[in-house]
Amino acid sequence: MKKTIYFDNAATTPLDKDVLDSMIPHLTENFGNASSIHSVGRKAKSAIEMARKKVASLLNTSPAEIFFTSGGTEADNAILKGAIQSKGIKTVITSKVEHHAVIHPLEALEKEGKIELIFLSLDSKGNPSLTELETLLGQKENILVSLMHGNNEIGNILDLHKVGELCSQHNALFHSDTVQTVAKLPIDLLNTPIDFITGAAHKFYGPKGVGFMYLKAGSGIKPYIEGGAQERNMRGGTENIAGAVGLATALEIAISQQNERKDYILDLKKYFITAIQNAIPGVQFNGASGDVENSMFHVVNVCFPAHPDNQMLLFSLDIEGICVSGGSACSSGTDIGSHVLAQLNIPEEHANIRFSFSYKNTKEEIDTVIAALQKILK
Template sequence: MSIYLDNAATTQLDREVFEAMTPYLLQNFGNPSSHHGHGRIVKNAIENARITIANLLNASPNEIIFTSGGTEADNTAILSSVRSHQVKHVITTPFEHHAVLHTLDALKNSGEIELSFIDTDNRGNLDLNRLDNLLKGNKKALVSVMHANNEIGNLSNIELIGEICCSKGALFHSDTVQTIGHYRHDLSKLKTHFIAASAHKFHGPKGVGFIYCKDGVQLSQLLHGGAQERKQRAGTENIHGIIGLAKALEIAYKDIDEHQVYIQKLKSRMIAKLSDQITDIQFNGNSAVADKSLYTVLSVSLPINHAYGDVLAYLDENNISVSGGSACSTGLASHVLKAIGADVYRNTIRFSFSKYNTAEEIDYTVEKLSALYKAIAA
């Protein structure tokens, strides 16, 4: 049995998505910037994909700009805020993806921004009163808070954060890479100026995503050259990727409620079985709290063992693919686990689930982990 439980890293391409993409690799190969029939076919397909995405998110098509993925979208949102909207103060959390934190560090080190962090507790809950206080200054501000953390699964109340930003005249960017395609987003109601998405997180292709930029908010180009994407993002479009992105989101929305129920049952099954079979197991952040965490992610902190240090390697040897939350053997540890004060010397595993996982896979994985810890105890 080969088991894939690393869906927060990437997901299996949906067969329907592959079939939708194939004609744009073989037959419809024209350049969408070309003014002839081959080009027009492809250009129309891109615009139809943009309309599909916009309709699903309750946005306007002109608010959807295609990118190479979530990292580019996050970078574009942050740099646009600083360079096109004269933002001098950025407020974020210590849990953000490195696409956000490293960009902000670079801007801070160059003297372009002042950087502040929202206080949190040891579960990773955000102190939004602190956010309110941080926004009381006179400097033009950007708030950047991810919707769901990719390591521990904590969900942030981006609806409330958006309201706070709106009341203070601040720009709001949310990295929604882990939640687009897994939750419904109504961008006509959500008070955000930028969100980021990446197709391969919801059974689409790698190398393509989008940034939502609210109508009237100016983008600062990262790439210069041609007039693609309404002169917002130069470069010949990833045509088959864009087609796949739109198809993947369409499929996700069609069955989104059923998949959430199904995957949450798998996650709950794993929580119950791990708790029953492994002594002193811990769950990081709000990972085991259904209404406060992403239903596709479970972060598990296992007891320290010296007999078999690399649990990830053990699982890999048993054909189970997962991710870790720390890499202590190299002297490094997850910035997320550090921020919540977790014991980074324990073995931390991130299990992340999809519609393709089964209860049998959950049981087998727990059985293998349990066997390892029973052997150590013996």
């Protein structure tokens, strides 16, 4: 039986053992409801508040600005819908390479007639035009800007400070989906001009089903989920104590090892890019992902030249025990393809595969993957 090689770490990451160990007591003996006033409930309440303080400290903000959610999708929805409902937002500026957790709720709100939705132009690598953004900010009022920090498919990185400053100058709110960058890139909320960010624990070796949103003090957003006073009246429902503890622990570990992990994974990425260029002539890299110094260090999105077996490439790799993500820029039948790659005008006959690495991967695994690709595409 082939050993599984997992190169899909932008989709999700394995749970760190230390994170699991931190969660187990809150899945067993510390089982209380944090809303209960008795000692068991107070113990649970203490655990989630300690987790909140830890997350806030690691991101350099106040615990009062951190709210736990079920993940990044809920957090993005809560912020976008909450800001539009509570702050009188009339115009939202975003891009067509955002995650669906941002695009879909915004398109629904536009369809309901609640907002004007504007998509920024993109350059050939998929970067949104900040020149156009500045122009629009000067023309519109009651604006929310939503642009992701790190693109999950093509690895492009947004300059949060530059966009934040533009928004501040024009009194616009700024939300960034930071799900791919929390714990991987430095984020200092106290010194970043931003109103809202989101995170998901499973992207940094934490548990699935738990995330957080940062709401800058004074944001005045109304609750997205009503039905209880949890999360300081912002999110009704019994708290996921074990999940919050796991998220905080995973974030603490990841940030404490941030530089070491980045250096190790970036070295893997460089090794992979050189190896695949040497092994398969004509490969290219989608978006900014091939620019090792100016893209997410764990993501490489490869565009393979035309080949009769391209349509089966993802499945052929899976048969070899290699886990990666694929996407075509076309839309045929039930294969909708990647909405991100669709913006890059990639010829339909090309195969596109995202490889995303973790600190648990090795160069030996890369060698195995390259050999498998050569066999499949011979």
